[in-house]
Amino acid sequence: MLDLPDPGLYRTTQPMPGHEAEFPAGVLVYIGQSKNGGGKFVVRPSDNRRNRWYWREPTTPLRSPTWAKTLKPLPSEGFYTLPETVEFEGGGRWVKNAIVELGYNGSGQGILFVGEWREDGTENALYFSDRGLLISDEMLERLVWAPILPVRNGEKG
Numbered sequence: 001m002l003d004l005p006d007p008g009l010y011r012t013t014q015p016m017p018g019h020e021a022e023f024p025a026g027v028l029v030y031i032g033q034s035k036n037g038g039g040k041f042v043v044r045p046s047d048n049r050r051n052r053w054y055w056r057e058p059t060t061p062l063r064s065p066t067w068a069k070t071l072k073p074l075p076s077e078g079f080y081t082l083p084e085t086v087e088f089e090g091g092g093r094w095v096k097n098a099i100v101e102l103g104y105n106g107s108g109q110g111i112l113f114v115g116e117w118r119e120d121g122t123e124n125a126l127y128f129s130d131r132g133l134l135i136s137d138e139m140l141e142r143l144v145w146a147p148i149l150p151v152r153n154g155e156k157g
Contacts, residue, residue: 003065004040007032010071011108028108030055051103051113052077077103080143099146101128110140
């Protein structure tokens, strides 16, 4: 059995041998497990909706434990709290423990979107912009998961 990473998000640090054009260094990838028992695979993101990446065929079988060991694991997309206040040049800030949504750019760099409550809105809901703040890996590693659960249309929270 091959020693391969768990399913999840990763950033490549080296090109994938034999697939250098599809998987160069410095890109976001997802490692998945085939449902039909075909082993693990790697895939690049297809499209981004509401600050989250979606994945599609084609996928590439992952058979190189050596290359897999060069992948940098990344926290899951979703909701977190800030570990510290973030001050902006020119004024403004996001306060410690603010609820943020974590997403990524195509290079696998973390992007934060702060939760905003709209005073003039009619719904009691947080709003997350489609424009975020690129963050360092150091801050990415210190984010604290916020257990905000999804609710499907028609369900009560």
